[in-house]
Amino acid sequence: MSGHLSLPATGCILTPATRMGAMALVSMRYLLLSIVLAFAVPAWAQQGALTVPRNLQQLTDRAAHIVRGNVVSARMERHPELGLPVLAVTLRVRETLKGPAQQTFIFRQYVWDVRDRMDAARYRKGDDVLLFMIAPSRYGLSSPAGMAQGRFRITRDGLGRELAVNGHGNAGLFEGVETQVAKDGVILTSASARLLQRPPRGPLEARELMGLVRDLAAGGR
Numbered sequence: 001m002s003g004h005l006s007l008p009a010t011g012c013i014l015t016p017a018t019r020m021g022a023m024a025l026v027s028m029r030y031l032l033l034s035i036v037l038a039f040a041v042p043a044w045a046q047q048g049a050l051t052v053p054r055n056l057q058q059l060t061d062r063a064a065h066i067v068r069g070n071v072v073s074a075r076m077e078r079h080p081e082l083g084l085p086v087l088a089v090t091l092r093v094r095e096t097l098k099g100p101a102q103q104t105f106i107f108r109q110y111v112w113d114v115r116d117r118m119d120a121a122r123y124r125k126g127d128d129v130l131l132f133m134i135a136p137s138r139y140g141l142s143s144p145a146g147m148a149q150g151r152f153r154i155t156r157d158g159l160g161r162e163l164a165v166n167g168h169g170n171a172g173l174f175e176g177v178e179t180q181v182a183k184d185g186v187i188l189t190s191a192s193a194r195l196l197q198r199p200p201r202g203p204l205e206a207r208e209l210m211g212l213v214r215d216l217a218a219g220g221r
Helices: 016-040 056-062 114-118 177-184 190-196 206-219
Strands: 005-007 012-014 065-078 085-098 104-110 128-133 151-156 162-166
Touching (some): 056 177, 104 128, 128 206, 177 206, 190 206
Antiparallel strands (some): 005 012, 065 085, 065 128, 151 162
């Protein structure tokens, strides 16, 4: 039929006007998908996500806030403007390594993986964490730099030592840092310099790791 498109499977006839409406609907869906993908890029630690390896210097430079604290709450909610599922996490801050000091730190992050929505991306009340947080977007959404690489859990071992490990088991955390430090003229304490000589294999002592982060943050100002 001239000027019409017949769809036998549904029995519907699309006129030029309805075709334009359908195209507009498709365009809107692509727009919404683009928004979702835009916020998926900086999100972290979501199951199945792929990320570019980042060392500690890069994580420190990328982060606007680096804080250690205990999780007070973690809950899913809807973004008031975008309508997307976001995770709202509140920390009681113990130490601030970069950025303005504050007693409470709150961030919201888009979560696309339904499994992470079910368990609040594995944040638990009372968890001791060290987070390298990027600056919030215009919509107030943020995430740890390098995704799982910028989120460290701090626990105590049998000897009472506080140990820190990120979502990648600290793999590649120091790779290339010495070269970057020398190039940028960053001054390290003797303890930080010694730490860089030990390629991280699993958990690191939180005290030593945080000391190195302070040095790197100070050198980047």
